[in-house]
Amino acid sequence: MTSEEVQVPLRNKPLKHLNRVAKRPKLDLEFQDLSYSVRDSNLKGGWRPILNSVNGKFRCGELTAIMGPSGAGKSSLLNILAGCVTAGAKGVITVNDRPREMRIFNKLSSYIMQEDTIQMHLTVKEAMIYAACLKLGSHIEYKDKLAVVDEVINLLGLEKCTDTLSEYLSGGQRKRLTVALELVNNPPVIFLDEPTTGLDNYAIKQCIDLLKKISQLDRTVICTIHQPPASIFQYFDQVYIVANGSCVYNGSPTQLVPFFSLVGYSCPSNNTPCDFMIELVHSQPSMVQSFRTAIQDGKINMREASNTDDKPAKSLDDGDIYTDPTEIVIEKNDIEFANSFFVQFSILLSRMFLQMRRDRTGLYIQFFHHLLSGAIVGGIFYGIGNDASQTIAIFKYCVCCNVFYMYTYVMMPVLLFPLEVKLMKREYFNRWYGLKAYYSALTVSMMPLLVVLSLMFSTIVYLMTHQPLEGDRFLGFCLIGLAVALTSQGLGYCIGSIFSITNGSVVGPSVLAPLLALAVYGMGYRSSIEPFYKVMMTLTYIRNGVVGVCNTLFYQRAPLVCPEDQIYCHYAHPDILMADMAMPLMDYKYQLGIICIFMVLFRLLAYLVLKCRLNNDLASRIVYLFKKVVKHRY
Template structure:
C-alpha cells in the first residue's frame, strides 16, 4: 500500500493545489468544505484512569478543553498517558480500566453517545482492499449519510443524488480524485494506493457525515516529513470550518508544532501544559528549560517530560515541579476558569443509522465485490471444484451396476459429501479473522448493526459456495453414470446445495465462536473427523455402539450421504435392477427410504441452527471489542 517518498511528495504537492492561498505559497481547494452547523466544545475535568488488575494509576486528574475551530495536539513521552486520554475522550478501548471524571460535549455528559456526534480517524487504516477508493466511499456514504440536511435540501433532488455529490466533494476536497478508480490494495498481496492517500481516505470516510468533532490517533505515523506536514495542513484547514479536532502526535517537527492552535503536554499521567505552541515555549522557559535557537521546541519539551532509565528520581522530580508550576501559573488558572464557565449549550444532532435494508444492501454490495475479486477464494474454489469433479468422474468412470460397482458408486457419493464439506469449511474459516477489526470499528462507530453485517456477509458467500459445488457435481454426474432422470438430477443438486450450506454455516459458526483463527482451525479437523466417521460409509450407522451412535444425528455427512444414496437407488434405469436390489443396498447401509425428505429438512434446520449460534457468538465478541 505504501509508495516511495517521491510519490508521497508528489501527492503532497498536488494536495496543496487549486483554490485559496495557503501558508505554503500554493493553493488549496479545501475551502469548499461545509461549515459545521452545530459546533462542539469538548471539555474534560479531573480524569482519573487506573488499571485495578495491575494496581497502576495511568491518569491523575487530567483536565482540558477544546473549542470549535481549534486543532489540538496531545503530546508527551511514551507512557505519558496521551493514548489513554484519547481513548477516554472517545469512550473506546477502556476494557479492564476504571475511569473517573467527566467528559462533556457542550457542557453535557453523553458517555458512549459521543460516537454519534464525532468522527474518529484511527491510526490503523482498515479498508476492504479489493474495492476502489470511490466504491469504498460510496458504500460508506450509504451507511453514514441517511438524510439530506435542512441547509442542503435545495442542492439535490434525492438522497442518492446528495450522497453522490457528497462523495465527489470529499474526493475533491481531500485530493483523491486522481486515485478514485484505483483499488485500495492489500498489504503484501496487491499494491494499491499510497500511504498518504490511505491516510486521507480515512479522513474522507469520517467527513462524509460532516462531524463537528474529529479525533485522530497518530495521523502522521509512517509518513515522511513532507507528507506529514501536508496531512496536518489538511487537519488545520478542516478545523477552520468550525470543527473541533483533537489528535495525538509523536515528536512533530518544529513546522508541524507551529501549525496547531493548542498543545496539551502530558507527563506521568498529569497535565504539564495546555495552551498555544508559543505559550508552551514561554512557560517551559520560565521553568528553567529554555529552548535553544534553531532547536525543535517539541523535542525539547518532550525530552524534559520523559522518564529516562537510570535517572528516574531526577526525572520524576522535574516533572512534579513542572506540573505544579503549571497548576499555579496563569495558564492553569485560565484553564480552571474556562472549565468553570462551561454551561450546557445546544447539542449537535446525533448521527442516525441507516435503516436495516439499506445497511444490508450496502454491506452486501461491498462483501460481494470483495468475494468476487478475491482470487484466493473465488477463482481457486471454482478451479478446485472443477478439477475434483473431473477427477471423481474419471476415477469412477461409467461404473457398472454389479456388487463392486454399487460399492464404488456409494463411495463416489460419500466422496462428494466430503469434498463439499472440507474445502468449503476450511475456505470459509477465515470469514471473521480478516473482517473482525473493521467490523468492530464500524459497529462501534454506529454505522450498522451486527445482524446487518452478518446477513450481508453470509449472503455474499451463498452464490460462490453454491455454484462451485454444483459445478463439481454436474461435471462428475454423467461421467460416473449416476442415475440421470431429470427429477433425480434436480434432487441431487438440492442435496448438494444443502450439504455445502451446512458446512458453510458450520464454518461460519466455528469462526465466530472461536477466540482466534488458529483455535478455529485446530478445532475443525477433529470435529469433521468425528462427523465423517459416523456418516455411514466407514461404519454402518445401525451397528454403532450406543455410547457413540448419537454423534451421527449431529452429522450432515450422515443425512447428506443417506439422501444421495436414496436418490441414486430409488429409481434405477436398468433391466437388471429391481426394488429388491434397492432395499438390499439400503439395508446394508442401515438407511431408510422414508427418511429422504427428513434428511433434507434436518440439514436445513442445522443450517439455521449453525447460523444462529454464529450470530450470537459474533454479537458477543464485537460488543466486547469496544
C-alpha cells in the same frame, strides 16, 4: 507520497455543500478526574490501572496531539474519549459543559483507527459515494450527496485519483481517503489513532497539515502520536503528554520550554522539547510525579498569552440533542443510524456485489477450484454409479463429496473474513450502518456464487460417476451438497469472527478433524455403536451430510448390476451396505432438515460473536474470564 501527490494543495475553504446538507454544532470536549483500569487475572485485585485522574479540555478549531512513550496510556485515553471503551473508566466527560450522551455523541464524532482499512476493489469516488449514501440520510437528494463527495475530494486533494482503485493508492493517499470517508457526514469531532504510522517524514508533514486545516474548519481534531518530527511539532495547537497513566504536560507547544523552567529543568539546545520530555519521563520515572504536580493532572493549561481565555462553550437546548441556535444537528429519530435497515441493506448489498464482480482473481480461483475438483473426483470414481461390485466405492464417493464441501466452504471465510471484520468494526463504530443490515447483506451477497459453484461441482461429479438419471435423486444430491456448503460457510464465519487469520488457520482444521471422524465413526459396526457416540454423530452436520447423500443414491433403489466377471456381489442391494455402515435408510429430506438447523445455528452464532466483538467492553470481559478459568484450571 508521490511527487505528483505533493503538488496537490489542500484547499483552505469552507465546505459549503457539506455545511448545508449536514449542519453540525461546534463542540468542546472536556474530561475531569478520568481514571481507567483494565482487568488483569495476574493481579490480586484483578484490575491494573492505566490512567490516573487525568484532566483536560480539547477545543473546537484546534488540533490536539496526545503524546507520550509507549504504554503511557495514549490510546486508552483516546478510546475512552471516543466512547470505544467504557468499562473500567471513571470520571466526568462533558461536551459543551454538559454530560456526554453516547447515543448522540456517536453520531457527532468519527474515529479513524491506526490501520488504513479501506474497502478493496472500489475507486476513490465510488468509496466516497457509498460512504455518503450510508452516512447521510435518504431524505437528502443524490445530487446533493455527489456535491458533498466532490467537495470533500477537492478539499483533501484527491481529485487526481478519483478513478483509481483503492488497492493502488499510495500510503499518503490511503490516509487522505480514510479521513475523507469520515468527513462526508460533517462530524464536529474527529479522533485519530496514530495517523502517521507507516509514513515517511514528508508524508507525515502532509498528514498533519491536512489535520490542521480540517481543525480550522471549526472541528475538534484529536490524535495520538508517539514522537512527531521536530519540523511538525509546532503544527499542533495543543499538546497533551501522558506518562505512566498521568498527565505530565497540557498546553501549547511553545509553552513546553517555559514549563521545564517551572519544574526546575532546562531543555538542552540539541533536543526538541517534546523529545526531551518523553526521554526524561522514560529514563527517570520519578520525574512523572513532579511534572504531574506542576500541571495538576492536566487541570492547568499552559496556553499562549493570546489564548488564555477559553472559547465560549456552545449552548444547548432543553431537548435531548446537542444543538445551536443557528445550526441543525441531527433529527431525534436519526440518533442511531442515518438510514433505515432496508436502505442500509440495499446499499451494502450493492457495494458487496460490485466488489465481488471486480475481484476477478478470486472468482477465477473459485471457479477453477470447483471445476478441477469436480473433474478429479469424477475421474477417480468414474462410472461406478450402478456397479454392484463398487458399492463401497460409491460410499467413499459420498464421503469425498462432503469433505470437499466442508473444507472448501469452512476455510474460505476463515482466511478472508477476519479482514472484513476489521473494516466492518470501523464503519460500524462510526455509525455507518447496523450489524443486522451488514450481516444480512453479507449472507445474501454470498448466496448466488455459492449456489452456482456448488451446483456446478455436484453436476460434474454426479454425471461422471454415472449415478441414476432420476430427477428426484439428482435434486436431493444437489440440495444436500448445497446445504452442507452453506452450513460449512456458517461455521467458517463463526471461526473467522473469533480468531485472526493466523489462529483461524489452525483452529479451522482442528475443528473439522473431529467432525470428520464422527462422520465416519462406526462404519461396519452395525448396531454396536456406543450410545454416547450415536448422539454425537447425530449432532454432527457432516455425518448427516454423508447419510443424506447416501440416501439420495440408495433409498428405494433397485439392486445394482453385478458385472459378468464377478461371481457374487454382496452389496448389490444397497440396503445391506447402509445396515453395515450403521446408517438409516430413509428419505434424504430428514437429513436435509437437520443440516438446515445447523445452518441456522451457525449463522446465528456468527452474528452473536460479531455483536460481542463490536462491544469492546463485553469482549474484554469474556477474554478476562477465559484467562481466569484457564489459569485456575492449570
